[in-house]
Amino acid sequence: MQLNKDELLTAYRTMRSIRDFEERVHIEFATGEIPGFVHLYAGEEAIATGVCIHLREVDRIASTHRGHGHCIAKGCDIDGMMSEIYGKASGLCKGKGGSMHIANLDVGMMGANGIGGAGPPLACGAALAAKIKGEDNVAVAFVGDGGSNQGTTLESLNLAKVWNLPCVFVFENNGYAEATASKWSVGAENIADRASGFAMPGVVVDGHDFFAVHEAAGEAIERARKGGGPSIIEAKVNRYFGHFEGDAQTYRGPDEVKKIRETKDCLMKFSQQVTEAGLVERTELEAIDREIAALIEGAVTKAKAAPKPAAEELLTDVYVSY
Amino acid sequence: MQLNKDELLTAYRTMRSIRDFEERVHIEFATGEIPGFVHLYAGEEAIATGVCIHLREVDRIASTHRGHGHCIAKGCDIDGMMSEIYGKASGLCKGKGGSMHIANLDVGMMGANGIGGAGPPLACGAALAAKIKGEDNVAVAFVGDGGSNQGTTLESLNLAKVWNLPCVFVFENNGYAEATASKWSVGAENIADRASGFAMPGVVVDGHDFFAVHEAAGEAIERARKGGGPSIIEAKVNRYFGHFEGDAQTYRGPDEVKKIRETKDCLMKFSQQVTEAGLVERTELEAIDREIAALIEGAVTKAKAAPKPAAEELLTDVYVSY
Amino acid sequence: MARAITFQQAINEALDQEMARDPSVFVMGEDVVGGEGAEGDMDAWGGVLGVTKGLYGKYGGRIMDTPISESAFIGAAVGAAACGMRPVAELMFNDFFGVCFDQIYNQAAKFRYMFGGKAKTPVVVRTMIGAGFRAAAQHSQSLYAIFTHIPGLKCVVPATPYDAKGLLIQAIRDDDPVMFCEHKLLYQVEGEVPEEPYTVPFGEANIAREGKDATIVTLGRMVHLANEAAENLAKDGIDCEVIDLRTTSPIDKETVLESAEKTGRIVVLDEATPRCSIATDISAMIGENCFASLKAPIKLVTAPHTPIPFSDVLEDLYVPDVAKIEASVREIAG
């Protein structure tokens, strides 16, 4: 699957947007202005980006508590996201959901989710809807290594197989579920090893490598779209920040993250590859960097300035009719 | 694993007890005197028997809604069981549980269970208790093919692996979950194929063949007892009666059961094998047949004659203290 | 045209008519077809008690068996609903909610609010409730208090074939997630049911019987027992009003409070267990709003705070009966 220049720039822009968004939230959270829990996706950008670049707006994704990257990759508005994280009326969910519940069904983003393993059944549902309607839309469930052990996830694999759903399960194995290592909590060498027990293809890819993710996702999504049923992609990756902001991460090796940032960073690798291959000029990437920096700056400024939700909002949106 | 004569006779007695118990409940149910749902184990006797013969009283089993066979094989009192099914005060659970909730923790039988997939977590708990106490007891979870697709079951496999529990998962694949064929509902060739996704051994055996079950169970239980962790045994088998009594079974092929009874019946096969090998005399088996016939007759007579629970029983046994 | 059909037929008809009307309606659950993958007949079961029987022949791929994976398939119904479908998922017995409730209460029920009003999740979960079937502790519960406790969920408990049909059609057309609770002992009850599709609105209680001396507020199967008790009491000159709530969420506060103000004497009758129940819910609502009109304490007639026993004698003591209802009304009747 060869990507053209536009696609490469789009991929870079998405990854850069996620990175800058997360790095900025990290900084802003420390000031105490952002309430609640925030789980940052920095380090894992290649996965959301490499998968979602294959998706149309009508394709759906279900996400996790660590959802910012998925949201951005699936086309959620960045201003709206930032405002949501600040709990403002201008937020994508009017400030009622917050970081863990950002969603925009209009662009096929079915929601970040506060419940580990809640996404796969929902993605099965999106895939089922497509199948019943006779549309060739697909659904993707992003799941963590921790979430891979949840019964809801495991039974969704079986359901997707049995119903032959156009559904792809992307396991983001970032090595940890909170402070627990995936090599302990996943009772198998790879999460992808579970695929054979549900008679579906399963592959392991380097989650820092946009091109590896892109290729595996392309195959799986294509297969799903053509009626070939579900599959598993396990992307081995790392998260740069703590489980949530405030996590001291003493469970990690001393320079664990530093080393990865220096040797495997997805943006670094991508930039090197595309510039060395002469596909893109470094200046073009730098232009994007500037563009995104301004975008994120603007999002934060707007979020801070925006009003909080009005009191009436407490009681609305519970039901369509009651 | 060579069985001595006593062991062979014990195995036969257990299988015959289960068969006669179930055939009789089938008949008695039709008279309308037995209330509620009854799920019969006839046809599957070799599994419960071949597994439980390896277990000591302090080893534990968790069962399913189709629990009579497991109860008998683990040593529950047959009079008490029959009375329980009739809802009598003399029942093993004072008539408060019924067929779907027969239990006797004193003999390591943790209960039949009305919830599909509820047994595996409980068996993990029994295994964990043994492990923490430093005892070499094991636990066995019996699960149906239908129950194999329940998230609770699947995540128990992982937990047992991660904690290296002395736990064996015995999947009784009798071809159906209610009216749904396992070859449809299980998204894999074999349930045992799931073992590799949890890095544990998994084998498929003929569930009509006592010796096959006995051997596989012996290995798995021995491994568990010695600290070698969990494993899966899938026993392919058939049930002779409907899902529950009253099921017309129109989803089955016309002579499906008849053919199996004639060619694969576990009691028939066992008798042939042991008599042909000269290990046991046919007359010895016939003596057991008579003994069991009397036992079951007695159980039914006692159950019918027994009083119903007293009204006070409604409010007792809810808490130890309240 | 109304004819007498059973409660079960009424539900089947509601599903049939809605599936015919709207291609986005589909049905799924364990053995709602029955026979998937097997050698013999498809549609062998049509649900464990035959309620969905016959729909497969008409709608094929829109009625689907599922593996025993309630979280996955009910979650799939929720996900499909969020994507524009109108799924009707069957949770065979409401007792099984403990393996899958997250998808209902944290997902379906909260999407709209969490997403700032931008989601709509029109999923119906049909589920069997109720004791009296000798089905013991894990197949006989009535858990609608739990469903009612959850903001974002609606909860329906029909008492008659007429309501079963009209409320189910409403549930399917409704844009919010609905728990639809069917009492297994009502399936064979007959009643007049129009042939054409119609809806019974949510949040409108049915005054099953008008009366002036006392009010029995109840729901589901208990409505029939309340009516019977009321008839018996009428012979002694005690004229009871019987209110059938029909939906517990939304609740018809107005009808209940009006009746309470009129009679001033209330029995709340509920076959579920007593703590934090619909019975306490109604009692508290009346207590807070009709204080001045109450002539006697509000009596609660419920099951005891125990699991449901298997033995028939015990189960018969467990479920409120006509005698208990009568006695309670007499206790407070002036």
Add this chain to the structure above:
Amino acid sequence: MARAITFQQAINEALDQEMARDPSVFVMGEDVVGGEGAEGDMDAWGGVLGVTKGLYGKYGGRIMDTPISESAFIGAAVGAAACGMRPVAELMFNDFFGVCFDQIYNQAAKFRYMFGGKAKTPVVVRTMIGAGFRAAAQHSQSLYAIFTHIPGLKCVVPATPYDAKGLLIQAIRDDDPVMFCEHKLLYQVEGEVPEEPYTVPFGEANIAREGKDATIVTLGRMVHLANEAAENLAKDGIDCEVIDLRTTSPIDKETVLESAEKTGRIVVLDEATPRCSIATDISAMIGENCFASLKAPIKLVTAPHTPIPFSDVLEDLYVPDVAKIEASVREIAG
């Protein structure tokens, strides 16, 4: 010796002392140790908010991390309890009950009854409840009404460090399954707590403040708000009694009813959502039993029937506050 420690330390100490006393007590949950399998420190977390920190150093194999598999590990706790152990399993947030409740409510809670009195399942499920943490709709609920609804379960909601320790020790020693609900906003609250182990019995409410004009019945974090409201009201000559239920199941009917008879004016205060709640439960109980003593309608002060909003301004409106409590008392105070 009593010294001031936090609610969180009180819980840690209760676990510590019970683990020291009884080798059948063990603790499990997601990251209750924290760091399992990782390169860095074990006991890096000691629970998501550090409540179990330090126990690993003392009890090693008796405090165990788990995969994210609540049904499996809570079920394992239930199974181990049925086999003679006294497990304390942590369900990190009570909001997660929807993925594992079957093992609690259909298994642990019903074993004894279903098995004719022959089982004993002394499992404790520790779980965080409560709003006010900006944790949004899926991490802020208070679901104790659901736990209370279930026969066979006990449910504890401590309000003070003293009670947290004594009730947790009681829960561990208790032979029945217990839901132990810890309000996350209470963890840093300090109070006097004896160093030695002690139990606070179940089913005995605490009269947090004596008074004669009105009674506020409440629980958990709301006890502190009720006390504050009572102090403010005292300045205006309204003398409130504050009853802290401590356990919702069993419930201390006697203390509640006595106070109701004494004051005749009741506010039930509960931070959970209103329908089929502890608030309605208490109100109905008083309404049924103290009819003649009531001088005013029983007021319910609760959260609204909505999911919990994320935004701080909305969440602050969601949770009952001192002003609302005061206003409600004034409304009914003679």
